[in-house]
Amino acid sequence: MNETNHSPPAGRPMGTTKAETRTVIVDGVREVYRVAGEGPFCPVHSGGPGVHPEYLRLPAPEEHLSMVHVDPVGSGDSxxxxxxxxxxxRYARFAEAVLCDLAARTGYFLGHxxxxxxxxxxxxxxxxxxxxxxxxxxxxVYGRELMEAATEEMAAFVQRRPDRPGAVEAGRVWEAAVVSQTMEIADDEAHRRCLHGILPACFADxxxxxxxxxxxxLRVTHDANRHPVGWDVRDRLGTIDEPALVIVGTYDFICPLSCAYETGTGPADSRLCELRASGHFGHVEEADEFTAAVLDFVHTTGKGIRT
Structure with missing residues (x-):
């Protein structure tokens, strides 16, 4: 059973609008989220798990959507x-609790x-x-198959940038943290150093x-109690009736281009936006193109969207 507890509104700046900070409690676990903007609700779920969500703050869409910036459980203030x-x-259950807390009958869902x-x-x-x-x-899909694909893409990135120390270091950190698993990550700071080690590979340039x-x-919360997860919904993509916008950077190494094309073939109504000068953070590298794709999708699929 869900319990709901609202914290007082907090006028924390997020782009051009103020954000209201709220809390939802599910089975005794708090999840914090912040709402900014006007229009239909759009929960924004960051990467990770454990990565704090501030890197994914998107002020531009707030002119058209109520952006619901979630601190996923295990990160940020949650x-x-x-x-x-x-x-x-489990994460999806918390996301639904946020929509219920907002009394939102429906909404969009932006997940990175x-x-x-x-x-x-x-x-x-x-x-x-x-x-x-x-x-x-x-x-x-998430698990060994995706990590093997990412390892191949990391090697390709290092080959493209052999003259850049950051690229070589990114390949070394990935090898130690993911492939051989010889890197010890026991606390927040060690996890942060690992993420920043591979960060150069997350950009086209x-x-x-x-x-x-x-x-x-990036900030991250390391949870030593987190259980390993394997996950695959490829055989269920065809059951998704909602329209889907799939955005991918051409040089994304973590979730390579092939994953986007595979995902986009599932939902009955889907469209693909490939950001050809981006890696894993296209909302930074090609911010205008990213925002235009999101708003065009919303305007052509939604009802009663502000223009």
């Missing part, structure tokens, strides 16, 4: 999951990377609950991005 159950179904896994699980488990899916640099918008940063 609680850890005490039993370590980080299944996609791991957040896209959650969005797909939500759509599979709760048909008809959403207005549409925005599946951003994600896949319909990290040097250009740093020159244009500054040094990218």
């Amino acid at each position: 609680d850890l999951l005490p039993d370590g159950d980080c299944s996609m179904a 990377s791991h957040g896209g896994f959650v969005a797909l699980q939500f759509a599979v488990d709760r048909p008809g609950r959403l207005e549409g899916l925005i599946l951003y640099d994600t896949a319909a 990290c040097r250009r991005t740093v020159e244009r918008v500054g040094e990218p940063t």
Whole structure:
């Protein structure tokens, strides 16, 4: 049974609008979220798990949507999951609790990377609950198969940038953390260093991005109690009736281009936006193109959207 507890509104700036901070409690576990903007609700679920969501703040769509920036359980200001159950179904349950807390009959769901896994699980488990899916640099499978594909893409990235120390280091960190698993990650700081080690590979051109918008940063909460998860909904994609926008960077190594094309063939009504000058963070590298794709999708699929 869901309990709901609202914290007082907090006027925390998020782009051009103020955000109201709220809390939903499911089975005694708090999940914090912040609402900013006007229009239909759109939960925004970041990657990870454990990565704090501020990197995915999207102020531009707030002119047309009520962006619901979730701190997924196990990250940000939300609680850890005490039993370590980080299944996609569990995350999807929390996402539905947020929509229920907002008294939202429907809404969009924007999921990035791991957040896209959650969005797909939500759509599979709760048909008809959403207005549409925005599946951003994600896949319909998670586990060994995806990691092997990402390892191949990482090797290709290092080969493209052999003169850049950051690229070589990214390949070394990936090998130690994912392939050989010889890197010890026991706390938040070690996890953060690992993420920042591979971060150059998350961009089509990290040097250009740093020159244009500054040094990218990520925060993460390390949960030693988190259980390993294997997940695959490829055989259920055809059951999704909601329209889907699949956004992918051509140079995304974590969820490669092939994953986007595979995901896009499932839902009956889907469209693909390939950002050809981006990696895993197209909302930073090609912000205008990313926003245009999202808003065009909303305007052509939604009802009563502000223009």
